[in-house]
Amino acid sequence: MTFQTPEASKHTSNRAAYAAFTADIERLCRTDPGSRAALRAGLRRDLNHPRTRAMHRLLTHRLPEGCDDKTAQAHYTVAALIAAQPRHAFAPDQEDDENTADEPGTMETPIPRKDGLDEEGIPPEPMPYGPSFGATLGHAVVAKxxxxxxxxxxxxxxLLTRQSLRGIHLHLPGAVNQVRTTSATIAWGQLLADLVDWPYQSGRISRRWLQDFYRLTASADQD
Incomplete structure (x- = not known):
């Protein structure tokens, strides 16, 4: 029998929590225009800005228990980015099918890794549950x-991969707006995970974003 290490178990739990949070925010934005407007108002704002006050009512009970300000800011930023999507992004046909949501085979399959340790001798990162934002930008380039x-x-x-913690929160909205003009989709749960880890692993996350981007665009025509 195979047992997960405490660290692996924690990563698995975090992934599930991030995915649940972003799905919950999407449902909230789809069903409550007032809440969507309140969340959208927090775009590019820090936690103490007056325009984020309405967000506290909507997000405080959805945050991880006992989380620090950096983790809270990541959740606020992603919630605002989701809410800032065009109205048609929350069409009724996106509503979850409660009868099939828990059926086998409906969950996303994690992408398996091929390696053991990376070139720095660091244990592999937990398997992602969605493409990185670098991959999203790559898909935006090669999209039909x-x-x-x-x-x-x-x-x-x-620009994004050179940013400090404050900088990544400020520059992401512009990048997300560019992606929305294409058919590329954003894995909100993965983006949230990367923002939560940015204060501690920005170099590693930036490398992954760059590698994912160039892997996808290697055959793209240079303009």
């Missing part, structure tokens, strides 16, 4: 129809 120019996407990914 409306797509991002390679030069614009490359400038954006290079």
């Amino acid at each position: 129809g409306a797509s991002m120019r390679m030069s614009a996407a490359e400038s954006r990914i290079n």
Whole structure:
């Protein structure tokens, strides 16, 4: 019998919590326009800004118990980004099917890793439950129809991966707006996980974003 280490169990629990949080925010935005407006008002705002006051009522009980300000800010930022999507993004046909939500086979399958330790001798990261934002930008470049120019996407990914904690929260909305003009989708749970870890693992997360981006755009025409 295989047992998870305490660290692996914690990562699994965190992934489930992040996915549940973002799904809950999407449902809230879909069913309550007033709440969506309140969350959207917090875009690019820190926790103490007057415009985030309405967010406290909506998000405080949804935050991880005892979380610090950096973790709370990550949740507030992602909630605001979700709420800032165009109204049609919350169409009724996105409503969860309660009859099939818990059926086998409906959950996302984690992407398996091929390696053991990385080149730095660090244990592998927990398996992602969605593509990184670097992969999202890559998909935006290679998307059929409306797509991002390679030069614009490359400038954006290079800007994002050089940011401090405050900077990444300020610059993400612009990048998300660019992605929305394409058919690329954003894995909100994975983005939340990366923002939570940014204060401690920004270098590693930035490397993964860059590698995912260039892996997908390797064959794209340079403009």
